[in-house]
Amino acid sequence: MSIEVKTIYEKLIEHLVQIEEEKSEVIEEYYYEMSAERLEFETLIADYISQIYKYVKKMKKSNKKSTNCPFVIIDSIVEVEDINSNEVERFKIVSPFLTTNPLDGDYASYLSPIGKALLLKKVGDHVLVETPMENIEYEIKSIELD
Numbered sequence: 001m002s003i004e005v006k007t008i009y010e011k012l013i014e015h016l017v018q019i020e021e022e023k024s025e026v027i028e029e030y031y032y033e034m035s036a037e038r039l040e041f042e043t044l045i046a047d048y049i050s051q052i053y054k055y056v057k058k059m060k061k062s063n064k065k066s067t068n069c070p071f072v073i074i075d076s077i078v079e080v081e082d083i084n085s086n087e088v089e090r091f092k093i094v095s096p097f098l099t100t101n102p103l104d105g106d107y108a109s110y111l112s113p114i115g116k117a118l119l120l121k122k123v124g125d126h127v128l129v130e131t132p133m134e135n136i137e138y139e140i141k142s143i144e145l146d
Contacts (some may be wrong), residue, residue, distance in 0.1 A: 008069065010146065013055050015073065019049060022095060030096070030111065044116065049074075051120050069145055072118045074110050076145055080118075080138035083126065088141065093118060 023045050031038035052073065072078050077092045088108060094137045096109040108115040117127045121140055 002037060008145065009059055011050055011067065012059075012073075015075070016049060016052055016056070018072065019045065019052075022097070024112070026096060041111070047120060063144070069143065071120050071122050072140070072143055074119070076143050078118055078140060078144075079142040080127075081141055083137040083139060091115075091118070109116070 006068060012136070019036065026045075027038065028042065039122055051071070055071075069076065074093050074095060075089055076119075079088060079090045088122070091106045091108040091114060093110055093115050094107045096111045110116065110119055113131045114129045117129045117138075118140070121127055123140050123143060124138050127138050127140065129138065132143050
């Protein structure tokens with residue numbers, strides 16, 4: 001296993017542990033009552049954990065050298081292009097508990113419309129972000145692990 005692969009493998013294992021631990025906190029903070037939104041969140045996180053777990057398992061068996069995760073995960077930086085305006089933006093997908101200075105860059109909680117839309121998507125995918133103001137279609141241009 002190369003150093004790069006081992007490092008990514010270890011990062012993803014640590015990430016899975018962190019997400020499992022944070023899941024209960026998010027439910028307690030944002031979805032304490034049983035609701036459609038809570039079920040939507042539980043499904044989102046279950047799918048998210050499952051996809052990362054499958055990738056980690058595949059990575060462990062593979063001899064291929066990989067230097068990046070092929071899909072958007074929490075803490076990744078995603079470059080997207082607005083299909084209509086051709087404007088390029090970068091978002092860091094973060095935990096809803098992350099306290100940051102808004103001047104540090106564009107952050108998107110994985111609970112926000114853009115965060116939910118981007119999770120688990122790959123480079124080249126088109127995503128529709130539905131917000132109260134408008135719907136925006138993006139194409140994912142790049143994904144970086146932070």
